Amino acid sequence: MMIQTQAWVVPWLSSLSSSVFACLLSLAVAPVVTAACTIAWWRRNNWRRHPFSKCLRLFVDTPHANHPDSWIAVAMEINIQYRRVDKLSTRTSSTTQLVATDSWLLQVGPYSMAAIPLADTLVVIEGAINNTLDTRVSRAGNPQLLKLRTRCVTKKTGDITFRLSSNLLSELERKLVIPILNTGQVVVQKSLADQFLEVFVKTVNQNPPVTDTLQDGSADSCIGCMTEIANVKLERRCEMVEVVGERAPGRCLACSCRPMWCLTCMSKWFAARQDQNEPETWLSSRAPCPTCRSPFCLLDVRILTPKSGSSAAAS
Ligand SMILES: [Zn+2]
Ligand SMILES: [Zn+2]
Ligand SMILES: [Zn+2]
Structure with a gap:
């Protein structure tokens, strides 16, 4: 194969002394x-x-x-x-990524990696930056950037410092064993999902509870998270129950499904099926039942109480 060289290269190389060339x-x-x-x-x-x-x-x-x-x-x-799909993975800077798996917290950069077992991870909130540079319009407001420092409490390793959107803090918190320390009393903005969960739980707790007639004291685990007990039932309360007939759009329908979900998972299901650009309409909207797809509203979500009479704990 012929190699083309510029005309000036050969004379330039021959003009160099051997010591400069070697250098x-x-x-x-x-x-x-x-x-x-x-x-x-x-x-x-x-x-x-x-x-x-x-x-x-x-x-x-x-x-x-x-x-x-x-x-x-x-x-x-x-x-x-x-x-696994349920890991938390987010870019914390232009070159580093933070990953929280089921039992490890990892910070991966182009030339380095730090790992700490989640069971030994202590996370401290050091400060917060309000993200005023993000010009994207969001109904939920611009997310806050939290400055976090993580340290292994059992082994002497280097600290991991990173900035994380406040929207992801609750997701990280769910994976940790040791609670997050907020020594500086930083006011953390809650994510839209967390704000909705609070209102959802408050509203559902005001609905009259319903007695569990299927179980004898032993409640099933929630099919969504498998950690909480299934403690909500969809029982139409907003209007007269209409069992027979066409499913009219914009109306709730009766649901005969057995309780399979906890309150937190039902809240996430409900929020995920709403218009994400119109959060102010969520409370007055409907979502399909996770199993039979019958539309239900917030008034139809009832806390389940066991037959014995003791109240099922709302998560
Ligand atoms: Zn659940
Ligand atoms: Zn149903
Ligand atoms: Zn309804």
Whole structure:
């Protein structure tokens, strides 16, 4: 293959003295050699000296900590959890990403990674910035940026600092074991979903409860989160029950589904089916029942009380 060179290159090279040429050549080759040596150094003992494996080996159980492959089990656990859809993943700057899996908090940059087990993670709110630069119009208001610092409470690792939108704070909080510290008494703006959940719970608690006639004391788990008990039932209360007939748009219909959802999940279901640009209409709107698709309104959501008479705890 013919290599085309500029006409001035050959005379310029021949005009250079041999020492200058050697100097330029060594400058050009040095980064490549350094990178190759660094990779070879990391690769010895199955990547034992790589910064990622050093970081993960901190969290290996003590009896296996000195085994060269001990970090691989931790890496595989993180890999499996990272593939799940319920992880929290958000870009915290132009080059770094924050990921919270089921049991790990990770900050990933172009050349670095920090990991802390969520069970040992203490998050402190250091301050807040009101995001006035975001010009996108939002009915929920511009989100607040919170300055957070996380620290491992059991191992000596570096702190992870990042900025997170206040809309995502409750999602991060749900994954943590240790409650978030707000030592500076920073006023955190609640996300639209959290504000709606508060109003939803308040409104539903004002509806008359309904007695559970199907269960004998043992309530089912919520099919949405599998952590709370299914404590709400859709029972039409807003108008006269219309069991037979066409489903008229804009009217609630009777629902015969057995209780399968907790109040929090029902609130999320209801909010997700509303016009996200018109949050002021949500309380007066309807959503389809998650199972039979019969429309229901907020007045039809009733707290379930067990047969024995003791009240089911509203989440
Ligand atoms: Zn639930
Ligand atoms: Zn239904
Ligand atoms: Zn209704």
